[in-house]
Amino acid sequence: MLEPIALGRNSQTEVVLQPKLANRHGCITGATGTGKTVTLQLMAQAFSNIGTPVFLADVKGDLSGISQAAALSPGLQKRLDKLGLPEPEWGGCPTVFWDVFGEKGHPVRATISDMGPLLLARVMNLNDTQTGILNICFKLADDEGLLLLDLKDLRSMLQFVADNARDLRPTYGNISPASVGAIQRSLLELEVQGADQFFGEPMLDIFDLMRTNAQGKGMVNILAADKLMQSPRLYGVFLLWLLAELFDNLPEVGDPEQPKFVFFFDEAHLLFDNAPKALLERIEMVVRLIRSKGVGVYFITQNPLDIPETV
Incomplete structure (x- = not known):
């Protein structure tokens, strides 16, 4: 059985996520500066370390550092001492960069x-x-x-x-x-x-996102989305299309010991703002049923009310 993923800790309590339950989906929420990005990075690296590929959108341009090994700082050492934690093993994640416009990563296309x-x-x-x-x-x-x-x-x-x-x-x-x-x-x-x-051939093969490296670590797929965010509707629909492609192409696996793939949906409100009923029904169906394909979906937003109750 895999070790649980530690998400947070204080002097009394530790919050962990069992990998077996990671395809039950989740929501990372909080105001600006409360640690949503750090939580996302922590979870992405933890999933990568156990061999689960990850997809996330880099909206603000601050996620690419996950590909590089960090270093111990005085502030971090003080925090580790306070919580009684050992110094972590420093190392970057195997990372692939993607870009709809083909400027900061491999181009992504759909017909x-x-x-x-x-x-x-x-x-x-x-x-x-x-x-x-x-x-x-x-x-x-x-x-x-x-x-x-x-x-x-x-x-x-x-x-x-x-x-x-x-x-x-x-x-x-x-x-x-x-x-x-x-x-x-x-x-x-x-x-x-x-x-x-974005529209044209060759179309993205969804299985290119679901790879591991020679050491068995899951690839962290980062979409350079700073320019894409200038077209919010295209951003939201593009991520939904990726999710639908995963749903349509992956086989049923039930509840595996760890997810086959984890999808982080940053700025999730952009998908639901003024969305027509037919689209909301499509989103609800995909999110509910994709769990059986071994895919975990995590929405990141400032307000949990941005996510419809049905989803």
Whole structure:
């Protein structure tokens, strides 16, 4: 049986997490300066040490240090002496950096078809009518055996739907030129934000995140998200897409001795702010059922009320 992961300690009590229960999910919450980032780093390193790969988003640019060995300082020595703890074994974690824009890490890509209309409508902030037309584009592509790889493919499909609205109406329903135009403008806005670098091939193989090094330590996958955070909806939907990919591709494992993968969702409120009911239902389903795939999900936010009760 694996040793429990120590999360905190004072002179009377120690708080630990049993690895066997780590796929039950959790929430790291607190105001600025209360130690959310340190707790996240501690947990990530502990999971890595027992051979569990980890994914986390570096929103503020302060997580990359986990790849380097630390050193003892007078303040830390005083704290160790106060709690009666031995000096830790210093060492960095095996780390891989990822970046949607390919600037600070390996590029991450997904196809339009794989993202799906529900998540894409969330990114573009479409209303119900516009979402319906987006669904028509995806259904038409499926019916014709076409893959939508990037924003250019989706724009071409929208143009085809608009040009052939009269012929498509009996099968797919009414198609408003104004709604098509609104979607085209949203696509242009996405492109200006750099999303054209995210949509396309080669698509990320989710199992590239679930590796260990030669010593059996789990890889710590860090997403450079400082630039991505300038597009909050794209950030939230991208992380949800990753979570959904894990759910769709991993086999059922029940309750293993330790999680197969741990996913830290920083700034979690960005996923739930003004989210439509269909998206919330999708999130709830994935989070509830992904536990049986051996995946632990931890939301990080300042206020626990940011996370819906159903999730």
